[in-house]
Amino acid sequence: MHRYVLGRLLGAIPTLFLIVTISFFLIRIAPGGPFDLERPLEAKVMENLNRIYHLDQPLWNQYLLYLKSIAALDFGPSFYFRDFTINELFAQSLPISIQLGLTALCVALVVGGVLGIIAALRQNQATDYTVMTAATLGVTIPNFVIAPILTLTLGVWLGWLPVGGWNGGAFLNVILPVVTLALPQVAVVARLTRGSMIEALRSNHVRTARAYGLTNYMVIVVHALRGAVLPVVSYLGPAAAALLTGSVVVETIFGIPGIGRYFVQGALNRDYTLVMGTVVVVACFVILFNLIVDLLYALLDPRVRYD
């Protein structure tokens, strides 16, 4: 088990290296540079800036320099947010995004799971159809529509919740962003849980459990759910990575200082180090969560072993 985890983590290094390489050269061949402003800077200023950020050196040298600094976990200075290093920016924003994403993930898992189980137990009844219609709606309405509707009804007209801002993660401020982030995930989790739960409820081991006279709770939660949760787990791996690394839409609309905004800002302003930093962070999360999913699989499904 330990050897498997270690092997996977070591195997991630070449992947990360490839990702860094691809994205480094991809953003460098994109037209424009970080200091191309509406009004061009003076030649001398430009020259100095380029020298400080090593932009005057050949691309190959810059790449090696970057690899060296990233090996020491130093993402370098930001080109756009002067006076900040990428590490400082991430240290501020990443915890916020993780907190938000984790809360949304838990909400999605609990609410979506419960809805899915209820729908599966009442298959082809009114409850089932209601839940599934709501779930399809949840998948189809984009979150930048849900967010303004929520702020307008709950924030402006009813005045119950603040419409934006982080406020140090106060409970009231977190509700709307978490709900917006969680709704589509709730929908997907509910659909997946319903589908696999229906299959699990028809399977032989559940029938046996029923024949033993186990309580409904034991049959559903212990015997059926354990098998039914597998597709949800494999869906939640990439979804969790996406949630924890922040959502551009939610962070923009609710004015939350998370890491999601940096994707767009970095790429549009050609803030090379910022873009590379976000790419590496997201890639790490994706790799990590894929590993977690595989380990959870082994935990839930006794047929899967990594020895």
Next chain:
Amino acid sequence: MTTPLLETGKTPAQGRSLWDDARDRLLANRAAVASMIVLSAITLISILGPMLSPHSFDKVYRGYVKVPASLSAYPKPDEIEPAFRALLKRARVTIVDYAREGDEVVVDIASKREIDPRTVRYVDRSDMFENAVLEGFSTDKKSAVLRADINFVHFYFGTDANGRDMMTRTFIAGRVSLTIGLLATVVAITIGVIYGATSGYLGGRIDQMMMRVVDVLYSLPFIFFVIMLVVFFGRNFILMFIAVGAVEWLDMARIVRGQTLTIKRQEYVQAAEAMGVSDGGILKRHIIPNTLGPVVVYMTLLVPKVILLESFLSFLGLGVQEPMTSWGVLISEGARNLQGAPWMLIFPSIFLTSTLFALNFIGDGLRDALDPKDR
């Protein structure tokens, strides 16, 4: 000499292919059939609507900025007189007598100086009136009768913040969104199917290499990739969505590869190999056609995904550019104007959501219909 067939007098039972079965089961699924009807209606409206609509999608009505959706015509009866008086005030003539005859306004006007015949231009320029004529000049040309038709227009979906008809814009947006969805999906499916089938069929080290590439691309943050593509291709939307399709093929490649791995061990593939059919021929004739079931299902789910992605890009300001529009652009504009002009959000949202809804149901229906376990 008689054949046993003739002796028994029976015709051989007609074979039923997988696709015949699937079609029957799909047609028995009411939700899927209803969805197909809705989807074709929306497609038809999007194609024909802009041609049939009296408004052009980029025509600006300055007199009707953000007017609410309404079944009755604009201008409203109580708006006509003040609007007309305001126009003539700007033309610097005074109104002696105002009268409305049916769909026509008849006004006696007077001025301190000679009335310029070009005064009618002030009236014609407005969106509310047309065909203005000056007649019955007095001898000193200081008074006359001005007649103008009231130009009744309908805005069934209201107008946007620039005074453009929302209905025509919603239809035009449907064209753009559906085209984008289809285009990107076709690109993604083509790349994914060819890549996945090749990788799965060739197997071994090549397969490992090819799937490794997919894994690496998978870990690249998707938004970053799309933004870089937008930066490269500029704001040319066709190129851009070919590019988006080129990013979305990863899932497809994985699914098709998995399918191919099972298909290539079937007897008919081995038979083809034994007969000396080339690898390319086997892929084309035997492997790819047999992977199409899951591909079709995935396609119906990919179209909504791409449409949503386009609207997300439009939300960031990277999508389709003005005056062209898409459902995503309209919705993000509508979300910004939600407080004062809810119709700007409601109508495009209805269209987008029902399209996505329909596609989802069709996808589910197809999945059930093509599922061999479910017979």
